[in-house]
Amino acid sequence: MEDIKKRIRKFRSDREWEQFHTPQNLAKAISIESGELLENFLWNNNFDKDAVSEELADVVIYCLYMADSLGVKIEDIINNKIDKNENKYPVEKAKGTSKKYTEL
Structure with a gap:
């Protein structure tokens, strides 16, 4: 997990996006990405595993950024x-x- 955390921190830092990653903005991003995850299950139970995995990754990444922003492990x-x-x-x-x- 530490390697993943380092990688996403570097990705963010290289783009100077820390300035946008306030707890408030990250909470919104988590909610939005969660909605996109949920959209994959709208109307039926036939879903694309790759699409679901991609949205799940977005949610987890934003959650890790939130933990970073709050200074919690x-x-x-x-x-x-x-x-x-x-x-x-x-x-x-x-x-x-x-x-x-x-x-x-």
Whole structure:
């Protein structure tokens, strides 16, 4: 993952795009790219895996830029979130159900 982070940072830096990568702009970009990802599933379940993969990559790249912008380590925030989710969704209550934790 570190090699990927270095590569996308260099890509951005070479183009002097850091100035545009504020948390606000990155949040918008993540939302827009997520919409483009979702568009691949509009109307039916027949989707182009390459197109979906490309949009997924855009979402992940912008998420990595957001973590950079906020000065957080993506691994840390993911682990913290999983810790919280493990408490909200204990296996004995959540296994096999899609109910929200407030309904378990």
